Amino acid sequence: MPRKRIYDRVGRPAVKSTDFHAGWEDELLEMAMEGASKTQFNLMLGISKHLWNDLRKREDYFREITDHAMDLTQSYWEEVGRRGTIGELDVKPPMYAFNMVNRFPADYKTQRNQEDSTQTVITKELTDAELNEKIKDLQKDLNDE
Numbered sequence: 299m300p301r302k303r304i305y306d307r308v309g310r311p312a313v314k315s316t317d318f319h320a321g322w323e324d325e326l327l328e329m330a331m332e333g334a335s336k337t338q339f340n341l342m343l344g345i346s347k348h349l350w351n352d353l354r355k356r357e358d359y360f361r362e363i364t365d366h367a368m369d370l371t372q373s374y375w376e377e378v379g380r381r382g383t384i385g386e387l388d389v390k391p392p393m394y395a396f397n398m399v400n401r402f403p404a405d406y407k408t409q410r411n412q413e414d415s416t417q418t419v420i421t422k423e424l425t426d427a428e429l430n431e432k433i434k435d436l437q438k439d440l441n442d443e
Contacts, residue, residue: 315353315360318343323363330370333378335401339367372402384439 315322326339340350353360375398382389398406405423 312356313345313349313353315357315363326363326367327370330367331374333371333374335371336368339364372405375401 322343325342329338329342336347336350340347345353354364378387378389379394379398381387382394395408399408
C-alpha cells in the first residue's frame with residue numbers, strides 16, 4: 299500500500315518578477331533596443347531559461363514586458379538588415395540570414411533552392427498593413443533620391 303503524502307511540495311517559494319531589482323523592466327527594454335538576446339536578458343535578471351519560461355506562463359505582466367522586449371530586439375535586427383541592404387552598414391547576408399532565422403524562428407525561415415542547395419533565402423510573413431507600410435517606405439526612399 300502506497301504511503302500517504304503529508305505535504306504537497308518542499309522547497310523554496312516560487313520566484314516572482316517582483317523579486318527582481320528595481321528598474322529591471324527599463325533595463326530589459328534598453329537592452330532589447332540594442333538587440334540583446336533572451337540569454338542576455340536572463341543573465342541580467344539572474345535567472346535560468348527554465349525560470350524565464352515559467353514566469354512567462356505564470357505572470358501576465360512579465361509576459362507583456364518580455365513580449366515587448368522581444369519585439370524591440372527583432373526591430374533592432376530588422377533595422378540592421380535594412381541599413382545593410384541600402385549600404386549604410388557592412389552586413390554579411392549569410393550571417394544576417396542565419397541570425398534572423400535562429401533568433402526569430404516564428405517569423406523567419408530558410409528556403410533551399412533545389413538547384414543550388416547552398417543558397418539561403420530569408421522570408422518573413424507580413425500582414426497587409428505591414429506590407430503596405432513597407433511599400434510606402436520604399437516609395438519614400440525612392441522619391442528622396
